[in-house]
Amino acid sequence: MMAARRKGSARIRLLLVDDHEVVRLGLRTLFARSSQVEVVGEAARVADAISEARRLRPAVVLMDLRLGDESGVDACRAILSHEPSTRVLFLTSYPDEQAVRATVLAGAAGYLLKEIGHRALIEAIEAVAAGQSILDPKVTQSVLTQLSDGAKAMHTAEALSPQEKRVLAHVVEGKTNKEIAIALGLSDKTIKNYLSNAFQKLQVNRRSHAAVAFTKLASRTEPR
Numbered sequence: 001m002m003a004a005r006r007k008g009s010a011r012i013r014l015l016l017v018d019d020h021e022v023v024r025l026g027l028r029t030l031f032a033r034s035s036q037v038e039v040v041g042e043a044a045r046v047a048d049a050i051s052e053a054r055r056l057r058p059a060v061v062l063m064d065l066r067l068g069d070e071s072g073v074d075a076c077r078a079i080l081s082h083e084p085s086t087r088v089l090f091l092t093s094y095p096d097e098q099a100v101r102a103t104v105l106a107g108a109a110g111y112l113l114k115e116i117g118h119r120a121l122i123e124a125i126e127a128v129a130a131g132q133s134i135l136d137p138k139v140t141q142s143v144l145t146q147l148s149d150g151a152k153a154m155h156t157a158e159a160l161s162p163q164e165k166r167v168l169a170h171v172v173e174g175k176t177n178k179e180i181a182i183a184l185g186l187s188d189k190t191i192k193n194y195l196s197n198a199f200q201k202l203q204v205n206r207r208s209h210a211a212v213a214f215t216k217l218a219s220r221t222e223p224r
């Protein structure tokens with residue numbers, strides 16, 4: 001459910017992050033006609049998005065998933081580490097379930113497809129600014145399925161070895177087997193074996209599902 005109209009309240013301070021200038025111009029023009037949203041800045045790259053978010057402290061960051069050769073997920077994670085009260089809303093052309101999972105794990109407040117209508121977009125921004133989470137209906141079911149699969153695997157997740165946990169921590173960060181091998185000083189084949197064993201224990205057969213299950217396990221076992 002979308003947030004109610006914020007009558008009489010201050011406009012929502014919004015930072016636009018997209019590597020396409022035409023897209024940023026179009027969004028800025030759209031929001032210029034809105035009485036609910038005020039664009040306070042924009043950025044095209046991850047580093048600029050992070051620095052502008054720290055400088056401007058917007059209520060919401062509206063960000064593309066892919067920023068040239070960089071990932072908006074990295075920007076999201078960094079922004080929230082410095083400004084935890086800021087809400088990050090992804091607006092992208094990619095209804096990819098692994099991408100959705102990555103944004104959720106990074107702490108994003110929502111994930112929308114660029115085909116969304118202008119009124120629905122403004123309502124979504126109002127909703128996340130009010131503390132709600134928003135997912136496009138076309139990608140919601142895949143995320144719920146992943147989270148469900150992760151929950152089912154929790155009773156066997158404790159059987160993971162310390163090394164399997166280290167490998168899965170890198171999987172959560174989106175690294176490839178080769179990158180994990182380099183980081184841990186192991187061979188690609190060894191990493192593949194660790195993942196195979198971990199998948200069996202977690203009762204999953206996909207990297208994205210294993211990452212969800214492992215993240216839920218890590219959050220459950222963290223000291224409170």
